[in-house]
Amino acid sequence: xxxxxxxxxxxxxxxxxxVFVLDLVAGVxxxxxxxxxxxxxxxxxxxxxxxxxxYLGFNASRDLK
Numbered sequence: 001x002x003x004x005x006x007x008x009x010x011x012x013x014x015x016x017x018x019v020f021v022l023d024l025v026a027g028v029x030x031x032x033x034x035x036x037x038x039x040x041x042x043x044x045x046x047x048x049x050x051x052x053x054x055y056l057g058f059n060a061s062r063d064l065k
Contacts, residue, residue, distance in 0.1 A: 002064050009057030017050035 022028045024043040037043075 003061065006057050006061035006064065009053055010061070013050045013053035013057060017047055017054065020044075020046040020050060 019029055020043045023030045024037075024040065024047070027037070030039065
């Protein structure tokens with residue numbers, strides 16, 4: 001059960017990181033990107049948050065081995 005939660009956190013973090021990067025670069029999911037993007041700060045902080053979740057999931061999965 002613990003490993004499943006760690007892998008779930010890794011999956012959700014990776015998905016959210018992908019969504020925020022796509023929004024920042026191409027403006028696909030939320031209409032960001034382009035010339036004047038008022039949500040650049042939200043995309044950057046969202047990516048940082050997703051990276052933290054990925055790190056915590058990876059670190060917890062390493063502790064379970």
